Each structure stands twice: as C-alpha cells, then as structure tokens.
Amino acid sequence: MLTSRDLSLIAIFSGVIAALGLVPAVSPFGGAVPITAQSMGIMLAGAVLGAKRGALSVLLFLALVAVGLPLLAGGRGGLGVFAGPSVGYLIGFPVAAWLVGRLTERIGRPYKVTLGAMANILGGVLALNVLGIIGMSLVLGISLVKATVLAAAFLPGDLVKAVLTALVASGVHAAYPGLIPARGERTAAPDRVSA
Numbered sequence: 001m002l003t004s005r006d007l008s009l010i011a012i013f014s015g016v017i018a019a020l021g022l023v024p025a026v027s028p029f030g031g032a033v034p035i036t037a038q039s040m041g042i043m044l045a046g047a048v049l050g051a052k053r054g055a056l057s058v059l060l061f062l063a064l065v066a067v068g069l070p071l072l073a074g075g076r077g078g079l080g081v082f083a084g085p086s087v088g089y090l091i092g093f094p095v096a097a098w099l100v101g102r103l104t105e106r107i108g109r110p111y112k113v114t115l116g117a118m119a120n121i122l123g124g125v126l127a128l129n130v131l132g133i134i135g136m137s138l139v140l141g142i143s144l145v146k147a148t149v150l151a152a153a154f155l156p157g158d159l160v161k162a163v164l165t166a167l168v169a170s171g172v173h174a175a176y177p178g179l180i181p182a183r184g185e186r187t188a189a190p191d192r193v194s195a
C-alpha cells in the first residue's frame with residue numbers, strides 16, 4: 001500500500017527525470033540513440049527511493065511521455081518514441097530503477113558510496129545497456145555485435161553518472177535516513193508480524 005508520502009516521492013522523482021531531459025542530448029558520431037542525463041535520473045530514482053517507488057516513478061514518467069508530453073531529451077514524446085531505436089532503453093528504464101533500488105535495499109543503511117556505485121553500475125549501466133542494445137538491434141535491423149559497438153560510446157559517461165548518482169544518493173540518505181530500511185530491518189519485519 002502506497003502512502004501519500006510515497007506518491008509524493010514518486011511524482012517528485014518523475015519530475016527530476018523530466019528535468020534531466022532539459023540537459024542537451026549528445027548524439028556521438030551521429031548515432032540514432034542520444035546520450036542524455038536522464039539515465040542518471042533513472043539510477044537516482046532507484047538509489048534514493050528503492051525498488052518499488054523508484055520503478056513506479058519511472059513508469060509515471062514513461063506514461064507522461066506516452067501521452068505526448070515532450071519530456072525526453074531533445075523534447076521528444078508521444079507513442080512514436082516507443083517504436084524508435086531507443087525503445088530498449090525506454091523499456092529498460094523501469095527495470096534499471098527497480099534493480100538499482102533492489103540492490104540498494106539489500107545493501108541497506110547506512111548508504112555507502114562504493115556499494116551504491118556498484119549497484120548503479122549493475123542496474124543502471126549493465127542491465128539498461130543490455131536492454132538498449134537488444135532494442136537497437138531489433139529496430140535498426142543490425143547485429144547484436146554492431147549494436148554493442150554503437151552502445152560502447154555510452155559506457156564512459158554512464159560510469160561517471162553511476163558514481164555521481166551514488167554521491168548524490170549518499171547526501172540524500174544522510175539528510176533523510178529513512179528512505180531505505182537499515183540492514184536487517186527487511187528480514188526482521190516478517191518475524192515481528194508473525195509473532
């Protein structure tokens with residue numbers, strides 16, 4: 001059950017993701033999929049809100065994009081973007097946010113930058129790029145190897161964003177320590193309920 005606080009956080013982070021779309025996109029070597037700051041927002045949603053709320057904030061963002069709001073980098077929006085080369089990344093956004101959030105929850109409080117960066121790399125870089133590469137391959141009709149080569153241009157920037165996200169998340173968790181459970185709280189909760 002989502003509380004009004006949960007709903008507010010979900011809406012706020014949808015706004016954060018949209019705001020990061022205002023940062024100008026870069027298309028390396030004229031690539032079909034631009035490099036944007038929005039993937040940092042995806043990682044940040046999971047790293048700060050956890051799996052469920054992080055994924056829901058991304059799904060809300062994508063729903064707004066689907067109805068036509070120009071919230072993607074470069075002012076893109078509408079159903080047409082889900083048929084373009086970046087569709088794998090768009091589908092991967094909520095998956096990445098959930099995975100980053102789940103790993104962050106498993107790490108628990110206090111938030112550690114090194115472990116947070118690793119969670120961001122696994123969920124927000126590796127998982128997201130796997131789905132993005134598959135999407136590019138299918139839409140552009142190219143091999144997975146060629147799509148992987150095209151996606152390689154994203155990797156250095158994605159790694160920087162993963163570390164920056166961990167630093168930002170560390171500050172947020174220091175200021176608001178109750179956003180994710182402390183170590184052992186998740187496993188202890190069912191025992192208290194059943195007792």
